[in-house]
Amino acid sequence: MEHTKTIGYDRFFGLKQSTLFIVLGVFFIYPFIVNNYYIDVAFFFGIYALLGLSLNIVLGEVGLFDLGHAGFYAIGAYTTAILNTKFGIPILVLLPVSALAAGFFAYIVCSPIIHLRGDYLCIVTIGIGEIVRIALINNPFDLTGGPNGVFGIDFPSLGSLFVIDSSIKYYFLIWIVVALSIFGLIRLQQSRIGRAWNCIREDEVAAGSSGIDVRYYKLLAFVLGAALAGIAGNLYASKLMCVSPESFTFWESCLMFCIVLIGGMGSIPGVLIGAAFISLFPEIFRPFAMYRMLVFGTVMILMMMFRPGGVWPRKRGGVEFKSILARIGRKDG
């Protein structure tokens, strides 16, 4: 999240700069004061943050109910796993390749269903997620290794000089990717694309009648969301060194859905909080593992009752830019 200055706002997510520096400080110091286990917890926090951000494009910005996002995540992970183990292509080269593969897959499968609304789309995306998972289990063309999955995936490396092989390096790798994604997504939010997405979420018919190509922007959201999930899949695969279909179940899609709902639809800091909740919660409450789901369910119900907009809903307003006609406005009184 080092990019605060380049964005050039006095306040970032509505936080004061001092608060932000403290957060950044903790972020840098954290891996040096805890053991590997907790660094890995933070790594998975990063993975979930990335997945949450990716689903946030589709669910949060455009309001499309996508409960099959694990399918895109799986495509990214398996693209990396297969191309790396079969052809020895380096992981970092496969990072954009996984994104492209997942994005392309999303384009192909979502084109025919993009006009569906609400629950109908939801059902179809559940289907997509499940079909991907079952296809992986069925081991098509002897590529995916069936239920065992693919193993023996390399570490990401820059030549032979710099190999990302320790927890701490993975920690920084994932959070740099998360930071870059946040940077790009904030800029998208503040552009005409972000506005078009939000318009479609608010009222599809009105968006079309205001000149927004609804179909194009919905597809764009799916493709970008899937590409980001593909990147998460790439990093996940290289971290675990193996991928198997059971990592990409419907439950995983549900978790991503919860991340966005807990945080607040369309809110990037909200997604980070949601991801923290989903990934850190089971660690903190490990002794009470039996009751985890019970507590989780209760929290979700309470959330829906008392904060239906999420923990940190996106605030809108004119603070983002200086008004060009402010002078005229003042003249008018």
Added chain:
Amino acid sequence: MAEENRRNNNKIVLQTQKLTKIFGGLTAVSNFDSQVHEGEICSLIGPNGAGKTTVFNVVTGIYKPEEGHVVFNGEDITGRKPHQIVSCGIARTFQNIRLFPNMTCLENIMAGQHCRGSAGVWGAIFRTSHQQKEEQHVRKEAESRILQVGLWESRDELAKNIAYGSQRMLEIARALATNPRLLVLDEPSSGLNSRETEDLMEFLKGLVKEEDVTILLIEHDMNVVMGISDWVIVMDEGRKIAEGLPEEIYNNHRVIEAYLGSDDEESEYDTTSYR
């Protein structure tokens, strides 16, 4: 008749030719011919269920007609998608206001400018000079529109939080932000009080005078229809039953019949709401 000639001298902006729209067994619009001339305010009136809104939805691309054509500025736009029709230059508002409720008023208007921009994902992420220039332009346009409809003070409020009358004006401003040649308004005065209606009438008159805009509107309030229309088209049961100058329509017996029912049939419509 002189008026008629004056009308014919102006270029035709919008023309519907033998428009027919069928829903299941119901013919909502049948063989509907009409012409809207440049620079005029044309009203489409008729009892409830006459097919007025269906005509609007066909013209703006929400429905595809079974038969017939919609010609805009000499170009056949039948069956195009709503956003394509907006970029041709037809903008609309809705009978029941359809804003983007959780976005600010200014953002609502900026949405109207969308079709005039071209920046993509790349431009947005890397803030290219083209994208920034475009963004400045969009903001300037949106801000001048919000000033025009007198909602400057509420520019940063969420659209759902402003008063009903202001929401109507905001919707019109959003339509205007698309730089339309033809503005299609579906019952712009419904739900407004008499003062707001007066203001709206003044606003629309001024708009036609000052900008290169033609207005087609559906209206139930006869004061508005008679007050601002240059031309009135009357529909009943999916067909055009009359058209003419407001005064002519006011005294046309077929129109009165359609609204009040003829002597030998019971009135099907609630007539009280039209005056």
